[in-house]
Amino acid sequence: MTLLLIALNVLIYFGYQGGDSAREAKAVESYLQAGLLSRERSLFIQSFSARHELTASATTQLEHVRRNQMARMVLYDLQFENSIHNNSDYLADNNWQAQRSKVEQLRDQISSMRFGFIPARFSVEGLFGAMFLHGSFAHLAGNMLFLFIFGFALEIALGRWLYLGLYLTCGVASHLLWWVMDPAWITGVGASGAISGLMGMYLALYGLRRINFFYWLGPMFGYFRAPALWILPVWMGKELYGLFMANDNTNYYAHLGGLGAGFVAIYLAQLGNRLSVDQDYLNKTDPDAEFKRELTGLDKQIASFELEKASTRGLAMLERYPSRPELLEKLYSLALNRQDKTLLSAVLKQLFKLPDSAQSLLLFKRLAADSTAAQQSLLRHPNVQLHLLQRLLRLDQGASALASWRLLCKTKQRPPMLPAMTLQLAKQLGRQQDLKAVAELSQFLNRTYPDSEQTAQIGIYLQHLNNH
Incomplete structure (x- = not known):
């Protein structure tokens, strides 16, 4: 509704009030052509000077105002207009009345005169319409x-x-x-x-x-x-x-x-x-205020090298604030540096439950990169790599997934879905024109799963890539 009100005000100003200059010019021209300025000039100067208590010099300046400007001043001066309507000479002159009535009708087409609010001339149109008009x-x-x-x-x-x-x-x-x-x-x-x-x-x-x-x-x-x-x-x-x-x-x-x-x-x-x-809504508070305070406290403990306290605090925070990427990122680094199996297991468990997002993708790619280090035995565990490979394939991250696939291929008990994941990975790498990696995947399937359907499919796919 607020946007609608703003749009309505803007539309009225540019769409309707934008024509006021032409309406005003037409009214001024009609006023001058009717000879009304010659008849009303002295009356206006006398009235205006008295109401505004002008000095003699100011009155002299007013007398020398250009005709067009004077006509505008007269037409917009409604108090003077009211005095004219009650002037005995005006009331006795039908021609004067007819000419002025015609000019006033033209003047009243100007937006501020038609829909503006004039207290001395109360109107319902002005009462409501004025709040949607603006002077500039x-x-x-x-x-x-x-x-x-x-x-x-x-x-x-x-x-x-x-x-x-x-x-x-x-x-x-x-x-x-x-x-x-x-x-x-x-x-x-x-x-x-x-x-x-x-x-x-x-x-x-x-x-x-x-x-x-x-x-x-x-x-x-x-x-x-x-x-x-x-x-x-x-x-x-x-x-x-x-x-x-x-x-x-x-x-x-x-x-x-x-x-x-x-x-x-x-x-x-x-x-x-x-x-x-x-x-x-009125009593709104930041729903994450408590979480942010605890996260700041965790940062302070890590910065002060109170790593054991930070680890204990981190485990408690994972229970209170599950699946928070910013928390998982901090605790992942902490667990990896300390080789804290308990904390790392808790972090990875929640990490693999995160919905797909740019933030979670960065964490998965970091996990894949860290897994290449031989000393990271916790990360290189087959179950961790299986979950990581599945997630990276789902996110179409073939280049990062290749390292996890290689680790899984070296395990003694390979997962049953490895041939299907190998074919899926081959298609992603093929779209990136990595023919060498696709050939590596094909050789693995031919050597390890020679009779599988995926082995036949990857062979056909590799031949297709080589021909194109």
Whole structure:
């Protein structure tokens, strides 16, 4: 659902709002061609200067603004438009009304005018539509970043439909607070209110649970853990300061409304036990945390040459954490260096039970390489080599399997499946164009199993390779 919301916002911005420049140009051209600027210019300058308390020099600068720019200012100034609609001269002039009505219809095709939220001109379309519009790419990117950060965690914890419902509710609540507190003639767009609501929900859900906070103080930066709720007064303080002290275009009412709605909705639902939340996700801990701690302890013992203690600890860990490649790799090296038969047997038993993976393949290839050393009598045991050969053949590792096959051929009691494995190995080596190795396998079968079906097949296969 979070990805869908992000995709929808991006699609609307590039697919729909991308045409706003053409719509605006058409409205401005129509306004100028109708001669409305000549009629309204002095009224606009007087109104704008009074409302913004311009100095005489600033008013003079406004008077010299280019026609196109002045027309844009007039068309987007909804408070001036409202005053025009109540102007006695305007009301008495049907031609003026008709011309302006036509221009306003064109202007209202611009996305922010059609679906933006204007508190002084309340509309349901604006109430919902504004949260899917953005004023610039930077505005869109910033909002989508925070939607990405908070959205996924909340969607998993709350479920997609409750999450979506609360997202929309917070967006609506942010506009309603603005409408109640400051019914201005200003167009508001953006998902900021809804996303502030996500932060409110996040804080209410995590409450006093400790989460990571990033800090940056000059040359020092890092993370500290603190209850999630600590951020609420900090954020609220920032928004209230902006509301009363800052002189910018940020809609702090929308931020406060969304944040408050999100926090209150989750808090009240939890208070009445009406909220079904994935508590396992909220209280998530690393399932491997204990294993990682023990693995670190094992590493320290090995590094300190406390090898006997490490071996004892390793056997216990194999029982608690079976089939862990990272553990098997460490204990394999330890057992091999100490020639610890008990530990090595336990490691090999679990190693051969590992599922096929890149990590297990590396371990099997290492085992095959180590088995070539004459002093590794534990590894060269026929049972170990039989399991290793079967696994390497299954993984299509003919080159590594050849060494295990040679060791098995030297044993007094050869396994019954050796002819079949020899033929399988020959086919793998043949695909690698290793004709010398295939000939070696063929000679072995002819010498040891002259009447077997595999002997006849490998002879035909070798002849085929030689002919091609």
